[in-house]
Amino acid sequence: MGRMRSGPTLDDVARRAGVSTATVSRCLNSPDRVVEETRERVLKSVEALGYTPNFAARVMAAKRTFTIGAIIPTMENAIFARGLQAFQEELHRRGYTLLVASSAYRPEVEAEQIRALVSRGADGLLLIGHERPGTVYDYLERQSVPALVAWSHDAGARLTSIGFDNRAAMRALTREVIAQGHRRLAMISGVQAGNDRARLRVEGFRDAVDEAGLAAMPVVETPYEIEHGAQAFEDLMALPLRPTAVLCGNDVLGAGALRRAQDIGLDVPREVSITGFDDIELARIVSPALTTVHVPHRDMGRKAARELIDMVEGKSQGRSETLATDLRLRGSLCPPDPAIG
Amino acid sequence: MGRMRSGPTLDDVARRAGVSTATVSRCLNSPDRVVEETRERVLKSVEALGYTPNFAARVMAAKRTFTIGAIIPTMENAIFARGLQAFQEELHRRGYTLLVASSAYRPEVEAEQIRALVSRGADGLLLIGHERPGTVYDYLERQSVPALVAWSHDAGARLTSIGFDNRAAMRALTREVIAQGHRRLAMISGVQAGNDRARLRVEGFRDAVDEAGLAAMPVVETPYEIEHGAQAFEDLMALPLRPTAVLCGNDVLGAGALRRAQDIGLDVPREVSITGFDDIELARIVSPALTTVHVPHRDMGRKAARELIDMVEGKSQGRSETLATDLRLRGSLCPPDPAIG
DNA sequence: CAGATCAATGTAAGCGCTTACATGATCGTC
DNA sequence: GACGATCATGTAAGCGCTTACATTGATCTG
Numbered sequence: 001m002g003r004m005r006s007g008p009t010l011d012d013v014a015r016r017a018g019v020s021t022a023t024v025s026r027c028l029n030s031p032d033r034v035v036e037e038t039r040e041r042v043l044k045s046v047e048a049l050g051y052t053p054n055f056a057a058r059v060m061a062a063k064r065t066f067t068i069g070a071i072i073p074t075m076e077n078a079i080f081a082r083g084l085q086a087f088q089e090e091l092h093r094r095g096y097t098l099l100v101a102s103s104a105y106r107p108e109v110e111a112e113q114i115r116a117l118v119s120r121g122a123d124g125l126l127l128i129g130h131e132r133p134g135t136v137y138d139y140l141e142r143q144s145v146p147a148l149v150a151w152s153h154d155a156g157a158r159l160t161s162i163g164f165d166n167r168a169a170m171r172a173l174t175r176e177v178i179a180q181g182h183r184r185l186a187m188i189s190g191v192q193a194g195n196d197r198a199r200l201r202v203e204g205f206r207d208a209v210d211e212a213g214l215a216a217m218p219v220v221e222t223p224y225e226i227e228h229g230a231q232a233f234e235d236l237m238a239l240p241l242r243p244t245a246v247l248c249g250n251d252v253l254g255a256g257a258l259r260r261a262q263d264i265g266l267d268v269p270r271e272v273s274i275t276g277f278d279d280i281e282l283a284r285i286v287s288p289a290l291t292t293v294h295v296p297h298r299d300m301g302r303k304a305a306r307e308l309i310d311m312v313e314g315k316s317q318g319r320s321e322t323l324a325t326d327l328r329l330r331g332s333l334c335p336p337d338p339a340i341g
Numbered sequence: 342m343g344r345m346r347s348g349p350t351l352d353d354v355a356r357r358a359g360v361s362t363a364t365v366s367r368c369l370n371s372p373d374r375v376v377e378e379t380r381e382r383v384l385k386s387v388e389a390l391g392y393t394p395n396f397a398a399r400v401m402a403a404k405r406t407f408t409i410g411a412i413i414p415t416m417e418n419a420i421f422a423r424g425l426q427a428f429q430e431e432l433h434r435r436g437y438t439l440l441v442a443s444s445a446y447r448p449e450v451e452a453e454q455i456r457a458l459v460s461r462g463a464d465g466l467l468l469i470g471h472e473r474p475g476t477v478y479d480y481l482e483r484q485s486v487p488a489l490v491a492w493s494h495d496a497g498a499r500l501t502s503i504g505f506d507n508r509a510a511m512r513a514l515t516r517e518v519i520a521q522g523h524r525r526l527a528m529i530s531g532v533q534a535g536n537d538r539a540r541l542r543v544e545g546f547r548d549a550v551d552e553a554g555l556a557a558m559p560v561v562e563t564p565y566e567i568e569h570g571a572q573a574f575e576d577l578m579a580l581p582l583r584p585t586a587v588l589c590g591n592d593v594l595g596a597g598a599l600r601r602a603q604d605i606g607l608d609v610p611r612e613v614s615i616t617g618f619d620d621i622e623l624a625r626i627v628s629p630a631l632t633t634v635h636v637p638h639r640d641m642g643r644k645a646a647r648e649l650i651d652m653v654e655g656k657s658q659g660r661s662e663t664l665a666t667d668l669r670l671r672g673s674l675c676p677p678d679p680a681i682g
Numbered sequence: 683c684a685g686a687t688c689a690a691t692g693t694a695a696g697c698g699c700t701t702a703c704a705t706g707a708t709c710g711t712c
Numbered sequence: 713g714a715c716g717a718t719c720a721t722g723t724a725a726g727c728g729c730t731t732a733c734a735t736t737g738a739t740c741t742g
Contacts, residue, residue, distance in 0.1 A: 055460040056400035057728035060697040119396040398698035
């Protein structure tokens, strides 16, 4: 039944090198505090024994883990992959290790994962979005674990955030669609419960629709999956007054919508325009390429890492930052065909 | 400078509940060994204090972490996301936690990550592919950490593997392409160094070409990225005897090739057929959809988790398994146009 | 050249848990 | 009703490290 690994310990190394464990420890952690000759002997002994320090023991004694935890909604979606990659590269550069967990967009799983990472001694935490039970924030505070939110920005939130304005971005995109002449829009949103990004995007959509003096437009809500995007799109196309432009909550939904449009014989963008959000690679791969909102994922990841480490090391109390997004106009959007409109 | 979190300890809980630390520990780990009334009191105390066990301390004392480590080449690519998701779901079901690290396809980074995970007390390790320095296997053996290889199968390898036959799969696909009448093929492979999947796929391609009595076909090697796939494709199209079918080492390269074909005005599949490998979602999203090799990622992940846990728990010495793959014929492949051939 | 200073190393006290073993209470049995 | 089982709980010994403090010998200083 899974006996513990039996690798050599500091003690073994020390004995073999004829020094004390303290000296071995110093060789490994602050080599310049040990004289050359000794150090060499010790390192040789480490090498010979194939010694690997026991992380748990080190943590217990040193009270630092140099580990940062991140909890993302899903790994199966490229949205977070890129930003997280940049995040981890920056952490690595600063000597930290990243532990990733995913919550499957379920708040209770997220809470559980937060506990797991704190329990593992994460020096700091990266979370996605602001929307979660207040008890989570209480817990973080009590454990005094610094945490940072990414992918969303909210000045009034309890946590520092490195993100972008989801609402304004979606509003800008919707304005553009309207400016191109569309009057019958629809939106396919991700599930809004517990997901402020999704919610804010819908609000941005409504903002633009309202300010243009248009009647309320249909918004359907569906999980962030290609197949669901496809189905939602098909449903929208069955509406009596078929929309001429369908704005999707992210590129994955957009790609699904686009694919289904082609499958049911609709010409995009001539008969219907489709847009996405995030600007992941997928947006440029599909044909026509998706008009979308470009989010600086890598930049966000890098900056989040820097700020979080500063917080962990007590160099910052938390400085929020809003990153700029911009529209990427591509083939999937064009003015509506007057013959159809 | 990052003082340690100061959460309550077992001792605090014990004192507050008026019991010994042993009793608290038992309440948490084997509740039935504690009488109802005491347990209640203790749990109330845990609740009130917001106690979270210190993982490092627990590991030190119990010598088990219930943690499995996985090192994948990259997170930025959907190839591993799906299988890993299934892997982690199964682990979770069995009470284990997954720690993920990525190696960026660099062997020395992988070795470092392996050490990091072992140091963190991983009870077992999931690795991708068989090709790595023998010293890594020696190390794993000395530390007696069970490890399992996925995404590749090799009967003669030192590690148990749950994978599929990359070579046979690619051979089958190539045979199909040839059967459809193509005589001028080319392959865009991923980087083969240190990547047995890539190498075996090239071998499979060559097998089929040879057995059909055709002359050697061009194989270009490039990183697994859309843009590189596109560039490689363009280079192949510039060849004096332009191939009528381009087989790609994976779907990402395939999608890049397809995209570039469309950008430079080539009709796929009429003027050139393109195939992928892996059958990730992307393969079905692009238009025309990619003919590809379907790999049972989820199944592989689930089975790998089961086998690895059995190994960790001493219930298995390691049973390798080869999973079946199958061809998914889609729009990107058709017989060559005789007018062009 | 005595005394202070300093660099290199050793000594040993924990870090917060788990668990083998000890203890004491309760209960059933002949 | 005395004795051994049985059960709930307590006691305390580590797990493998780091680090404050102690020690030792060498090097300075006046």
